[in-house]
Amino acid sequence: xxxxxxxxxxxxxxxxxxxxxxxxxxxxxxxxxxxxxxxxxxxxxxxxxxxxxxxxxxxxxxxxxxxxxxxxxxxxxxxxxxxxxxxxxxxxxxxxxxxxxxxxxxxxxxxxxxxxxxxxxxxxxxxxxxxxxxxxxxxxxxxxxxxxxxxxxxxxxxxxxxxxxxxxxxxxxxxxxxxxxxxxxxxxxxxxxxxxxxxxxxxxxxxxxxxxxxxxxxxxxxxxxxxxxxxxxxxxxxxxxxxxxxxxxxxxxxx
Amino acid sequence: xxxxxxxxxxxxxxxxxxxxxxxxxxxxxxxxxxxxxxxxxxxxxxxxxxxxxxxxxxxxxxxxxxxxxxxxxxxxxxxxxxxxxxxxxxxxxxxxxxxxxxxxxxxxxxxxxxxxxxxxxxxxxxxxxxxxxxxxxxxxxxxxxxxxxxxxxxxxxxxxxxxxxxxxxxxxxxxxxxxxxxxxxxxxxxx
Numbered sequence: 001x002x003x004x005x006x007x008x009x010x011x012x013x014x015x016x017x018x019x020x021x022x023x024x025x026x027x028x029x030x031x032x033x034x035x036x037x038x039x040x041x042x043x044x045x046x047x048x049x050x051x052x053x054x055x056x057x058x059x060x061x062x063x064x065x066x067x068x069x070x071x072x073x074x075x076x077x078x079x080x081x082x083x084x085x086x087x088x089x090x091x092x093x094x095x096x097x098x099x100x101x102x103x104x105x106x107x108x109x110x111x112x113x114x115x116x117x118x119x120x121x122x123x124x125x126x127x128x129x130x131x132x133x134x135x136x137x138x139x140x141x142x143x144x145x146x147x148x149x150x151x152x153x154x155x156x157x158x159x160x161x162x163x164x165x166x167x168x169x170x171x172x173x174x175x176x177x178x179x180x181x182x183x184x185x186x187x188x189x190x191x192x193x194x195x196x197x198x199x200x201x202x203x204x205x206x207x208x209x210x211x212x213x214x215x216x217x218x219x220x221x222x223x224x225x226x227x228x229x230x231x232x233x234x235x236x237x238x239x240x241x242x243x244x245x246x247x248x249x250x251x252x253x254x255x
Numbered sequence: 256x257x258x259x260x261x262x263x264x265x266x267x268x269x270x271x272x273x274x275x276x277x278x279x280x281x282x283x284x285x286x287x288x289x290x291x292x293x294x295x296x297x298x299x300x301x302x303x304x305x306x307x308x309x310x311x312x313x314x315x316x317x318x319x320x321x322x323x324x325x326x327x328x329x330x331x332x333x334x335x336x337x338x339x340x341x342x343x344x345x346x347x348x349x350x351x352x353x354x355x356x357x358x359x360x361x362x363x364x365x366x367x368x369x370x371x372x373x374x375x376x377x378x379x380x381x382x383x384x385x386x387x388x389x390x391x392x393x394x395x396x397x398x399x400x401x402x403x404x405x406x407x408x409x410x411x412x413x414x415x416x417x418x419x420x421x422x423x424x425x426x427x428x429x430x431x432x433x434x435x436x437x438x439x440x441x442x443x444x445x446x
Contacts, residue, residue: 004408070437
């Protein structure tokens with residue numbers, strides 16, 4: 001754990017720095033993949049940018065809405081940003097909506113776009129592992145295994161390292177699949193399948209799981225739903241190429 | 256599009272795919288069932304300075320020489336604010352902390368302003384408290400043991416502790432806006 005780097009008077013938050021680097025690297029990889037698949041890299045950058053803006057906005061609005069009784073008397077405070085006053089759920093929802101709106105407005109071939117993000121998502125997942133290792137989030141349950149790490153007053157499963165290993169494995173698999181896409185959307189569905197499987201399997205080692213009634217871990221239920229959804233969509237997408245993918249010439253040589 | 260031998264594509268056209276999905280659904284559900292968590296989450300019981308854990312206990316002297324123990328405040332919502340008189344953001348947020356304290360103290364909310372006295376001095380602390388008319392307890396961390404136990408890395412750092420003694424939110428740095436303080440206090444004091 002190494003949350004703050006002190007450089008003279010500057011206190012730099014290491015997790016934020018790693019997250020920024022990971023996002024930049026992921027965006028770079030996605031734009032390269034987009035070009036390889038015959039999409040303009042500009043679209044990927046724009047979609048990423050709008051998604052980010054929508055994400056921050058959504059996270060903020062959701063939080064303000066939740067505590068409206070506090071903010072109604074101090075409207076200026078809405079613009080005072082602090083990580084502690086952001087709501088992750090709201091951010092993810094609005095970020096994805098804005099991105100979907102952008103893709104629709106530009107009439108982009110959505111499955112091709114999704115394919116271009118698959119490798120980048122795996123890289124970002126590995127980056128998130130590093131982020132949580134630095135911040136001490138996403139920590140594991142206590143264990144006495146020889147590779148346990150000392151964090152938050154106990155010896156724990158290094159779940160952050162497991163996440164990084166899982167992401168690296170997924171990246172390797174996707175890398176091997178990337179030149180042999182049987183249909184558009186294949187790489188993305190493969191990522192969702194593999195990542196959901198990893199989350200489903202690794203979540204029980206986490207010490208900070210959101211627990212629902214009956215002791216069920218929320219992330220596992222979401223992961224199984226995502227895994228089944230990806231498996232359900234796969235034959236549908238394999239059977240039928242979207243009509244608007246035809247005018248994108250590079251689709252041919254790579255399929 | 257060529258139907259070459261990727262596992263996905265082979266299966267996509269056969270009824271074996273349904274079988275695979277059913278197997279995944281059953282195995283997945285089974286795994287989720289087997290790995291259910293005994294509620295409540297075990298980390299609650301461990302004392303550690305982060306959200307989701309019990310706030311590590313401490314006893315310190317106040318500026319007027321009284322002893323305050325965190326564990327004695329169970330049942331109250333507590334905001335622990337680590338500060339120093341020479342730290343500008345601490346100075347900036349203190350009036351807002353006082354306002355929120357005055358507004359919510361009747362509902363069982365209290366503030367422990369832990370001065371990092373090991374890197375401050377008592378006369379400056381006294382002047383600071385007088386300047387802002389602070390009415391909540393000012394605790395003196397003379398040896399730095401509490402700052403160390405709470406892994407203090409930035410000033411100010413604030414911990415929001417609920418009525419069970421569990422940390423709900425940690426805010427690194429400052430100054431905190433009044434809305435930030437108030438919305439976190441609202442989390443600790445459900446209506």
